[in-house]
Amino acid sequence: MSTVLENCRISPPSATVGEKSLPLTFFDIIFLLHFPIHQLFFYDFPHSKSHFIQSVTPILKHSLSITLQHFFPFASNLIVFPHARKPEIRHVDGDSVNFTVAESSLDFNDLVGNHPRACDKFYPLVPPLGRVTKVSDFLSIPLFAVQVTFFEKLGFSIGITNHHVLCDASTKFDFLKLWTSIARHGSDAIVLANGYLPFYDRLLKYPESLDEIFMNQPGIEALDSDYQISDIVGPTSKVRATFIFTKEKINLIKKWVSTELPTSGHVSSFSVVCAFVWSCIAKSRVGFQERNDEDELERFVCLANFRNRIDPPLPATYFGNCVGPCVAITKSRLLSGNKGFLVAVESLGKAISETVKKKDGVLKDAEFWFEMLIKTPAMIPAKIGVAGTPQVKIYDVDFGWGKPRKYETVSIDRNGSISVNASKELPEDLEIGLSLPAKQMDAFVAIFNDLHSSFE
Structure with missing residues (x-):
C-alpha cells in the first residue's frame, strides 16, 4: 500500500x-512516558509523480531546513540521564530530522472523507520517530519526524x-506557521521582520519539588538502555470518523443549555461540543461493555493553555509545553442516561471554570497532574481526553x-481521545475526530445524529 521513494535527513x-x-520544566517532564503524537495533513495535487518530486519535495525540504534554524529543538534529541537527573533537549552539529518520501496506492478520496474509515489505513502515512x-x-x-506521501x-x-x-x-502550530510561510515565500524574511520567533528563556516560576515529583512518576525507571519508543502499529478493529458542529448549531445548543442550566458556570462552544460528544460516547458503550457497578465513574480531560494564566504570564511564543488539565468526573449511569448531555455540560463546565479561575493560582494541585493526565485509577476505568484545540486554526497550514x-x-487511536479543531470551512465551526471500534461507532453515529437533529 505504501512504497518508500526516498529517505533522507534534514538539518538546519x-x-x-x-x-x-x-532544560525541561515540569510541564514537559510529565509527558516523558507519553506516546508520540501523529498528525496528518492531506492536500489536493492532481499532477504526476515526476512533477511532485521535482516541485513539491524540494520546497518542503528547503523550507524545513530554514525553519529548523529557528526551531532547533525539532532537530534535536531528548537526552535522558541515569539516576533521575533531569532530562534536557540537546542540539549538536549534525543533528537532523528524518524525512521520508513515499507513494501510496490507498484511496485518497476515501481517506479524506468524514465517514467511518479503518484506522489502520492511516498508519503507513505517519512516520515513526526512530530508534x-x-x-x-x-x-x-x-x-520529530516527517513523511510526505504521494497519491497518483x-x-x-x-x-x-x-x-x-x-x-x-x-x-507546534508556531512551528508549522513558520514552515509554511517559508515554503510559500522562499525565505524567513517576513517572519524575521515581524519578530515572531520562539521564546526559549525558562522564566517560568514554580516549586522545584514539582520536577522531583514528576521525575519519580511510575515508569520512569523503564527509561533504561532497553527503552524504545512505542510507535503506532496496526492492524486494529477501530474506525475513525469526523463530525461537524456548525456555528449555528452550536449557538442553538448553547441557548438550550443556558435555559436548562441557568446557573451553569461555564458554557462555551468548546465545552458544550465536548460534553455533547462525551455523553454520546457513554451511551454508545451500552451493550458493548459490561457494567458491574452502577456508580462506576468516567473522566473527561482537556488541556488549558497556561501561558497567560500563570504569574507572571509567559509570552505567547514560549517554546515547549505549558498546558494544565481540566478534569471532569461523573457517574457512568448518569452520563449514559436521558439527561446525560446536561450532566456532561455541567460537570465539564465546572471543571474548566474551577481550573482557569483558581484564586490561589492555576498551579495549585499540580503535583496531582500525572494522575489526571496520564494514569487512569482503577476506580475510574473510562477516560476520554482531547487532542488539539480550536484556538489553533489547523486548516491554515x-x-x-x-x-x-x-x-x-x-x-487518538491509542487512548480513546477525541480531536477538537476549528473547521476547514469556517473557523467558528468545530470539527470533531473520533476513533472507536466499528460496532460502537455505528451506535455512536445513530445516537449522535438523533441528538444532533433534536436541536433545530
Whole structure:
C-alpha cells in the first residue's frame, strides 16, 4: 500500500545553530512516558509523480531546513540521564530530522472523507520517530519526524510525528506557521521582520519539588538502555470518523443549555461540543461493555493553555509545553442516561471554570497532574481526553498548494481521545475526530445524529 521513494535527513543550514540545550520544566517532564503524537495533513495535487518530486519535495525540504534554524529543538534529541537527573533537549552539529518520501496506492478520496474509515489505513502515512540510542552514559531519543506521501494524480499527505516532551499544540502550530510561510515565500524574511520567533528563556516560576515529583512518576525507571519508543502499529478493529458542529448549531445548543442550566458556570462552544460528544460516547458503550457497578465513574480531560494564566504570564511564543488539565468526573449511569448531555455540560463546565479561575493560582494541585493526565485509577476505568484545540486554526497550514483538504489526528487511536479543531470551512465551526471500534461507532453515529437533529 505504501512504497518508500526516498529517505533522507534534514538539518538546519550549516553553522546556524551549533551546540544548544533546553532544560525541561515540569510541564514537559510529565509527558516523558507519553506516546508520540501523529498528525496528518492531506492536500489536493492532481499532477504526476515526476512533477511532485521535482516541485513539491524540494520546497518542503528547503523550507524545513530554514525553519529548523529557528526551531532547533525539532532537530534535536531528548537526552535522558541515569539516576533521575533531569532530562534536557540537546542540539549538536549534525543533528537532523528524518524525512521520508513515499507513494501510496490507498484511496485518497476515501481517506479524506468524514465517514467511518479503518484506522489502520492511516498508519503507513505517519512516520515513526526512530530508534533510541545509548550514547556514553545517557539515552538519546529523537523528537520529530516527517513523511510526505504521494497519491497518483490526486494529492499528497504530510505526516508529522513528535514526542510530546518537545512541545504542546501552541508551539507546534508556531512551528508549522513558520514552515509554511517559508515554503510559500522562499525565505524567513517576513517572519524575521515581524519578530515572531520562539521564546526559549525558562522564566517560568514554580516549586522545584514539582520536577522531583514528576521525575519519580511510575515508569520512569523503564527509561533504561532497553527503552524504545512505542510507535503506532496496526492492524486494529477501530474506525475513525469526523463530525461537524456548525456555528449555528452550536449557538442553538448553547441557548438550550443556558435555559436548562441557568446557573451553569461555564458554557462555551468548546465545552458544550465536548460534553455533547462525551455523553454520546457513554451511551454508545451500552451493550458493548459490561457494567458491574452502577456508580462506576468516567473522566473527561482537556488541556488549558497556561501561558497567560500563570504569574507572571509567559509570552505567547514560549517554546515547549505549558498546558494544565481540566478534569471532569461523573457517574457512568448518569452520563449514559436521558439527561446525560446536561450532566456532561455541567460537570465539564465546572471543571474548566474551577481550573482557569483558581484564586490561589492555576498551579495549585499540580503535583496531582500525572494522575489526571496520564494514569487512569482503577476506580475510574473510562477516560476520554482531547487532542488539539480550536484556538489553533489547523486548516491554515498551507505550504503553497492550498489549504489542507483534510486533517487527522492519528494518535487518538491509542487512548480513546477525541480531536477538537476549528473547521476547514469556517473557523467558528468545530470539527470533531473520533476513533472507536466499528460496532460502537455505528451506535455512536445513530445516537449522535438523533441528538444532533433534536436541536433545530
